[in-house]
Amino acid sequence: MAEEPPIISIDHLTVRYAEQEQPALDSISLTIPAHSWTAIIGHNGSGKSTLIKAMDGLVTADGGQMTVAGLAVTEQNIWQIRQRLGVVFQNPENQFVGATVADDVAFGLENARVPRPEMLTRVDNALAQVGMTDFADREPAHLSGGQKQRVAIAGILALAPAIIALDEATSMLDPQGRASVLQTMRDLKAKENLTILSVTHDLEEAAAADHVIVIDNGRLVASGTPPEIFAEGPALIDMGLSVPFTEQLKSDLAAGGITGLPADYLNEEEMADQLWKLYSTM
Amino acid sequence: MEIVLDHVSYTYQAGTPFAGDGLRDVSVTIPDGSYTAIIGQTGSGKSTLLQHLNALLKPTTGTVRIGDREITPKTSNKNLKPLRAKVGLVFQFAENQLFEETVEKDVAFGPKNFGVPEKEALARAHRALDLVGIGPEYYENSPFDLSGGQMRRVAIAGVLAMTPELLILDEPTAGLDPKGRTELMTLFETLHREQGIGIVLVTHQMEDVANYAEFVLVMADGHLIKQGPPAEIFSDPAWLAEHHLGLPRAAQFARELRAKGLPLPDIPLTEQALAAEVLAILRPRREADHE
Amino acid sequence: MNKLMIGRYLPGHSVVHQMDPRGKMVLTFYFICIVFMANNIWSYLVLGLFTLGAVLLTRLKLIYFWRGIQPAIILILFTLLIQVFFTRGGQIYWQWGPFALSSAGVVNAWFIFFRLVIIICMSTLLTLTTSPLDISSALSSLMTPLKWIRVPVDIIALMLSIALRFVPTLMDETVRIMNAQRARGVDFGSGSLLQQIKAIVPILIPLFVSAMHHAEDLDDAMTARGYRTDAPRTTYRIIQWHRRDTLSIIAFAALTVVIFFVRA
Structure with a gap:
């Protein structure tokens, strides 16, 4: 398999907010492989959302370089980058611009000056992809949070982006809404060959990602596969996060004298298999 | 303080084409000093139910008894205020209610409305802030300069400063990170255990229900469809799934283990209980091996 | 009322x-x-x-x-x-x-x-x-001739549409904030005129703060979706x-x- 160059590369990115002493992001360097799902985790205020905003030119970098989807993040390129990198923000209410679902999906297309006949088909297709076709004429007040987020995804999809960033897009949703948004994203990623960046503190979501990046107080503290990251255990708690369920169980069992479990991170299925093995072989 | 709902129904904008049902014939008793969780899908009537518990809403039909006060559809809006000091209600995203110039003034706002003299109100504010872990260095700050999590805690202190006997919490940890969530849930648990404050918690987190609640009410479509202790509510996964509700993670995992053949004696609801059960199965064998 | x-x-x-x-x-x-x-x-x-x-x-x-x-x-x-x-x-x-x-x-x-x-x-x-949406589209359509005298009709139309779209949101928020303050012992609609005016402050300030948050977030969201006031746009919604x-x-x-x- 030919190595594709990373779709995002960030080199010593620093962002400072005017009113704060400590930089929001402190010399962050990382790369994101194309077509991967990367979870960015960290406690509230750790700077993880600022990272997304910097890539999209919504905050200006005070140092460092960034390349997104083959383009250097500069003032000249930023409008092109915004068509290739779509962002779903945290609050479903505050990104719904259109008066109805269809109008909202069309908003980005209108900005990109897509002719109306093409817009009609693109809006319909995008709505179909997130399963919101029946809601095309609904007003936002009559939608649940999860539905609004799916509309936001459709609005991005209509522009055929390469990358979709979820900026805590599920944190204000109920479990059903959260599940529906994540499922939609997983289906889309497979179908559209997208790269997904997901800023989250839902560790179970992160556990299902290809890569996990941990940000704490504006610094990149860890980067790796979920098993590598979650093997850290208690260090995560110190960073204001929690430990995945299976890790917690493993450490409680170890405290009770059960030491036969592998040290690596196990997902629930692997954990169940291991426990069965312990039980049946002893 | 006991709260009893007797055949309570509530209709929004009754008599107009915009009318909608909030509650339908709900009868329930919330015992004095209990920790009750209310679960159900968004729009199932949980928030409407909460607002009946401190008479922010009056039933369209039926009666609500809060302590010794009876609220009926005809009850006048006057003199309901004393109830609200006894039943503190923390709304979802409570930080949205902050408005004063300083943190301590905002927290003292509630007690002052109930006629507590300024000095005593401030003293109460300081005690409440201490409970939620906001130190004196923040008293003079503007609440709008705090972080989201701190603002939430200040807002909660604003309700605690009214020294309620019952604390109603509408998804108090929504949007917080895991650390913030744990801290708040621990605080409520402490208030409940050490000061005997009754808690009514609306939540989507089944782990919270399993970890803290003594009693669970399940709402769907304005109806109270089930009530009982957590173990009972979580004993029927098929029924829960039918109502779009989940199991606590530990219970879910325990079922997977059982399906694999591990003879777990019963379905644990919390991670600790699960660990204890697994240990109980694995340890005897291991000890037998060693002999 | x-x-x-x-x-x-x-x-x-x-x-x-x-x-x-x-x-x-x-x-x-x-x-x-x-x-x-x-x-x-x-x-x-x-x-x-x-x-x-x-x-x-x-x-x-x-x-x-x-x-x-x-x-x-x-x-x-x-x-x-x-x-x-x-x-x-x-x-x-x-x-x-x-x-x-x-x-x-x-x-x-x-x-x-x-x-x-x-x-x-x-x-x-x-x-x-x-629908308010139709009223705003109609208004902007009727305003089109004003483009000739350089009135930014499109921007006004978008502003109007967004304002209308946020009416229910802000109404909900007002009710929620009022309830939160009532739960903290505020009495609306009773007491002297001065007391009534005072009772409005705990609603207005949070409402204002929240409107500012909406506006900031919306600004980011619109920019991220490629909205710029200095460039022409095409139109999705037309009235027939x-x-x-x-x-x-x-x-x-x-x-x-x-x-x-x-x-x-």
């Missing part, structure tokens, strides 16, 4: 709902002008029947409609009572100082009453059957003129002719 229906929208699929909002707005305005042409019982009767016909066409329940305009009618009646006693002419039935009850006064009052009721019915009809709209114009023209003949 909750029952007052003017300004509210009730979704439906009637002919009136489906009319071109530009046509509806212009015709409603035109209708109000015609109402002022009426000057005898017959012309008011014609207008009344026309209005009733329009209400029936919306297929809304008459009882709701009646309840919806009732509060307005009570207000009008009260104003008229004052009016009656100050108009003189014809036979004087009763007099006391500056007050008099005269035949001209009574007739005049009835006409004003009918006029206002008919106008309120028609305006309520417009808002009940036209149908045969029913032409028919409605003919109906209003016919009404004008009839009124012209029956008026005194």
